[in-house]
Structure formats: C-alpha cells, structure tokens
Amino acid sequence: MTPHTFHDLSALRRAVRRICAAHRLPSRTGGRLVLSVAQAAGAVLRAGGPVRLEAAEQPAPGGTTLLAVTLRAGQAPEPLSTAHLPLPGRATPDGVAWHLPLGEPQDPPPAAPRSGVPSQGGPCEAPAAEVYEAEIAALEGDLGAALSRVDTLTTELHRLKDELAETNSGVLALYVQLEERDEQLRRAHGQILRELEDALRPSPITVSGLEFAVHYEPADTDAPTGGDFYDWLRLPDGTVHITIVDALGHGVRSTRSALNVTHAVRTLALEGHPLESIVARTHDILVPFDPEIMATVLLARIHPETGALRLANGSHPPALLLRADGTSDYLETRGRGIGFPLPGSESVLEDTLHEGDLLVLYTDGLTESRRDPIEGEARLVKSARAHARRPVDEIPGAVAEEMHTVILHSDDTLALAVRRAPRDAPGAKTKADG
Template sequence: MPSPLSADRPAPQPPERAAVDVLINRTRRLRGDVDAVRRDAVLVDEDDPQLRWQRALCELAVNQLDSLGAHLGQLKEGLSPETAEQLAAEPEQELSQGTGREPGSLLSRVGSAEWDLLTDEVSWSAELFQIFGRPPQSDPLSLDELPSVLLPEDQPLLTSLVTACLVDGKPIDGEFRILRTDGRIRTLHMMGEPVLDADGCTASMWAVLRDVSELRRSQNVVLRTRDSVRRQQHMARTERRMAVELQEAVLPPWRGSLRLPQQGPGALDVAAHYLPSESTDLIGGDWYDALQLPDGRTLLTVGDLTGHGIPATTAMAMLLGALRGMAVAGIAPGALMGHLNQLLESSVQPALGSAICCRFDPVSATLTWAQAGHPAPLLFRNGAGRPLPPPDGVLLGAASGVAFEQDEVTLLPGDVLVLHTDGLTRRSDRGAGPEETLLSLAPRLAKARSAQECVRIVVEEYGGTERLGDACVLVARIGA
C-alpha cells in the first residue's frame, strides 16, 4: 500500500538536460576564446603593468570558467529535490546571518598592487582599497604591514609566499583571510611575480588579489551538501539492507511450489513471489504466507502495511507473527482480522494495513475468508476468471471496534486462486487496479500445469513494468 503523498507544494523539478548541455557548450566556447587571449598575453612585454594585469585577469577567468564547467557537469548528473532545496536555501541563510555579500561585477572584486623594493613605494588599485575595506584616501599597506590584517593562523602562509617570491623568485599563488575594519572576514586569492631589474635582481613585486569569499562559500555549501547526500545514501543503503534481511527472515523460506496439506486428497499447490518496486529502492510492508494448520486445513494470506523501510518491515513482522499464531490457535478469519485491527490500534507506531486471510478445508473443499480493505481474491475456473464477492471489512487500524465479516466459497479441482497486494498496479493503469489485467491472463493460467507456472505468468506480465510500489502475489491451485 503506497504511503500517502503530501500535496502541500509541488516538488522542485530538476533542470532540463538539454538546457544544461547548451550552457556547457557555451562555457567551453567562451573558455577557448579566453584561453586564446591568455596565450597572446604571455608574449607581451613583462615590464608593462597594464599587460601583466590583463594576463592575470585572463588566468582568473580561465580558472573561473573551468570551475563553472565542473559545476554544470554536476548539474547535468542531477541532484535530488531535497538537495536542490538545500542548495537553494543556503544563500538565503547566509544572507540572513549577515555575511555581508557585496554586489558587483568580477572586476569589483579584483584589485592589483605593486611594491617597489628600491623606493619603498606602494601602488594599489582603487578596487584593492574596496576589497580591504579601506578608504581610498588612506595609505596602501606595505609588505611589512600586510600581515597585520590577516587572521593570525594565515600570517605564516603569507610570509612564506612573499619570502619565496622576493628571495627565490618564485611566483605567488595562495589564499588567505583578512579581517576588515568593518569586522567582516574575507578570503583573498593572491597571484603575483617578482619584477627583475637589468642585473636580474628583484626590484619590485606585483600581485593581483581577488576576493573569492563567495566562491569559497559556494564550494563549502556544495561540499557540505555532497557529504550530507553521501551520508543519507549510506544510511539509505544500510536501512534497505536491514529491511531486506528482516523481510527475508520473516517471509516463508520455501521457493517453488508447495503442497498443502502434504498428504491426503484435495491438497493445494501453492506458489508465491515478491516483486520489488521498479521505481524505488524502498522496501515496503508487503507479505504473503501459506501455512498448514494443526487440524489439516491451510492458511493463505497476503497483506500490506503503509510506509517503507525498517519501520514497515518491523510492523509487518509483528503482524504476520500474530496472524500465524491466531490461525494455528484455530481463530476463524473474520475474528482474526478483528484481533489484528486491535493490535495495530494499540501499536506504538501507528500504521494502516490491508489484508486477506483465507482458510481452506481440503475435506469439504471450502474456502473461508475475510478481508480488510484489500483487493478480493481472483478465482479462475474453466478458462475464465472473476473476483470473489468481498465480505465487509475496513482497513486495519482505521477504526475501533469494527466487525469483519467472512464468507465461504466451494472450490473445484483445477480451480486457480490468485491473491495479490495492490502494489501490482502500474502507473499506466490510470487509477484502475490490476484485476482487469490479471483476469485477461485466464486462458494462459488455464493451460498452466502448476502454481509455480501461474506465478511465472504473472511475474512476466508485471515484473518489467513500472509499478506504484512493491507487491506480492500468491497462487493456489486446487488438486483432485
């Protein structure tokens, strides 16, 4: 029985793959164009600060487009609606917490600087003053003063980068965090190189500093979300494995056809099969069972509980155990359904369930049965099929103190009885149950020589289709 769906609001829809493909292609073309400009900029005069600035911006643009391409690739793979909601909510949460996001173009978050080692002159671009949160009329920071605005734990990194550049001539490429005068912490990416004089000595150092605070924040959001998704997937896999193991431990262990009772005339040839959902990995609370009772009669039952996973399989195990015990004690199907209803009502974990309980007497060939909001058994005889008229019964756990009626039907040798849960319903059935399709199988079931062959026919019909949930089918063939 599928769990009720909330209709409070529509689920967020993933982007169309075609649209994402277009964006990826555009990003690749733009990346190629910028890369061509970057290659031309490598050939320019190193002594021209304006051209060095152009080359540095090209480097940043290529890196940014590479990151964009990677993110679009992840978007094409697709995220769950829950993950999409979380990603969409993160920026709003960050803004509500006052991160101080600054609007503007990429250029407003990139500044340049040059420190002359011979004259101690420092030149900052207007954008760099804005990045550091300093008034334009203030003095730019020297290399000795620059570490003072960094977080203490990042100061050694900057010192190491600057020393390697000035002493060893190595280019600078690193990130650090600054504490601005307004109390905001920003993450800066610094790229720089030494400028050599005619003798090959370091005369000055230039650098491009980029505010990457929002980029790093977005990356952290993606990392946290990815880790969260991985944890959820791991938990889901673990829960599914436990639910499957519990289900396999509770459902009957027999495979193939089963003869009940094992001796005497009028025995039933019984076979059953569990069909997992084609659209979800979640395990539901479906069950089937066939059991020989102490008085020689046979119990046949199928049922379904709302919910999925461990809670559903745990509740199913409890209910099926109680059903078996009461059937062995000789309680008739109608009264048995009433006791199951009381059991679900008193359970700590509320649930609804539907079920059929049948008791077959091989001596009189009489089937006594009761149902609780469940599809009626289908009786196939002489190449035709029909549902049995259902006695009154409501869903288990839906109401208190209700009575469940029971009915009797006489079966003939060669009759085929099909019990199923409503998970057999296919999405293409448009609200109709599976009975019409099952009844259309009557000619094939009439030619079947065993209950196992009948089950195989049903599974072939439904096994490869997209159904609303997992399902069980049980077939009993009356012998001579």
C-alpha cells in the same frame, strides 16, 4: 614626399613625436601612436633591418581630414605585426598604416611642415613643439607602464583561468566519483534491504495437493521494503492458513506495521481462534501499542484434501478464483481492516478449490497501477487466464509484469497464487519468486 628611413628605435620615436606635434594630435592619441609604431617596428630594428616612415594629410568624406601615418618594413623577412597595438592599425602588404582624424584646421607651430616627416633640428623644435613632444613622451611613458601592467594582469588572468579550469576539472572528477559512490551505496543499501525483507518472509511450505508461488515488487527499487506482506503456515488440523497484508504507507515503518499484523494473525490462528474473529482481535491487540496503524487484511483457509476454501476480509481487494474450465469469480466478503472504525470481517465466505483451479491473492498495487480498480480487476482476470497453465512458480511474476505495462500510480505490489494440483500430479511445491 620622400619617406624617411630609420635604423634606430629612439630616432623613430622622436620622429613620430614630431609628427604628432606638427599635426596637433591629442596627447593621448599621440602617445598611443608612438608606442604602436615602436612596437610594430621593434622586431625589424632589433634584427638590424631598416624601417621607413611617412605621414601626410588626406581628405576624407564629409569635409574632414585624416592624418595617414605609414610604417614600412622594406626587405624584412616577416611582415610587421599589427597584433595588440595600443593604437590599432591596418596591415598593408609591406607594413602598417594608421589613419587618424584631425580637428578643425589650426595654424601650425611656426615654420612647422604640414606633411612629411620633419628632420631632426628642423622648425618643429621651436619651444611649443618641444613642450608638446615632452608631454607626449611623458604620456608615452605612463601609457607604456600602464600597458605593461595590463600585460602583467592579462598574464595573471590567463594563469588564474588555467588554474580555475584545472580546479573545475578536479571538482567535476570528484563530483563524478561522488555520484558513482552514491550509486554504489544506493545499490548496496537496496541489496541489504532486499536481503532483510527476504529474511523476514515466511519459509516456504510444502503441502501435498497444493502448489504455491508469490511475487513481490516494491514501488521504489532503492527502498524495497514496504507494507505488502504475506504469511502462510499449516495449522495443527492440516488446513493451510494464508494472510495477505497491505499496511498504509511505504518504507520501514509500513514494513514494521505489516510484520506486526502477520505475527498477530499467526499467533491467533495457531491458538485456534475462529477465522471470522481474527481481524477484529488483531485490531484490539495492535492499536493500543500503535494508534496510527492502518492495514487491510485478507485471510484464507484451504483444506488440501477436500479443497474447502474459507475467506475473511478486512477492507482488502477480493481474491480471484479462476476455475479449470475457464470461468472466474471475485470472492467478495465485506469487512474493515486494522485501524479502521468497526474493524473485522462481517462474514466468512466459503467455496471449493477444485483440481486445476487457481486462486490469486494480491494487494491493490497489482490492479490500481492505472488508477482504475474496476478496469484493473477486468485486466487481472484476462491476464490470469492467459498464464493459468504455466508452471505455478511463473504465474505471479508473469501476471504482475503484464499488469504493469503502464504504471500511472506506483505502489508496492504483492501477488500470490495457489493452485490445487490434479490427483495424478507429483507432490505440490511452494516457491517465492519476489
């Protein structure tokens, strides 16, 4: 059959409607075909070029029949577009083709051709064909309006997506800023708490013949206050008094409890109360004001000239004495802490700190980081021996670092070292390295 050439979009639309009527396509399919042909040919016709249209029935597998509608652009510089057509078509080298299934064979309208493109004024303009074409034209208009609405909604959807992406980008940037601000606040908060805790620690003391150093490490670096505290002072008789406290819990409340214990012990020590009575008397003073207080306590008295050492204990881990000859002992004495039933040290342990001997006082966070206190005490002996000959101000931190290579149980940690200096050593010193 000879294709028909069109230079006008209106004539092309009418021709497609007649094809739909001649082959009895469903109205909805016909309306979409008219819109698709017009959309594909529009650019070529507006540029002044012709398009060619042909239609023919073709057999298909299974005994069905297809209507093949082909639109060709001739010598157009650009191929016809198949994008976003209401009725999708297949691109050909010079145009677009649609293959539409036909229903059961039926008698066509009077004198209507079964293939080809009917010319204007032909038999397809019988009343039945005119009604069908009018129906397709109406559907075409409705479908065009619907597709136009879809295009508008699609454009609006893209705009909303762009706005949403921009909003999400802004929210993400704000979230990042808030995270950075939160991190800055955490660091500032931690720094303030560290400075506050440092201010609450006792001032260093200098005692001829003794060297002191201390290391403190919080369980949570963002909340560096805790219940592990120490106190040291020189009593009127010249002896050095040291208090180690581990108050139950973490944070500010445990810090308050530990400070109350150290202040009460300091007051009792300066008043001259016997060492063996201080733990029990501290309990009697504090519990009426704070019934929930619980703290372990280790008290040490050292005579700097003779090295005489006395220890009282309230439920606290024992002190480690590492002698200059390499031997070691845990100095254990029984007792119960502040807030415990029957509080107080059951006895006072006496020993001697000889020249070069190292005394290590600590809280359980040092030896129980792996949840096994017995294994932790064995490792502490080994670590103290390895670092015993270092400058005293380096020993507590080095021991704590080695003990915490593996942490299964995180807890505040305090390590305090006292070494009796040889007679020919320069003046002893004290340093807190926490």
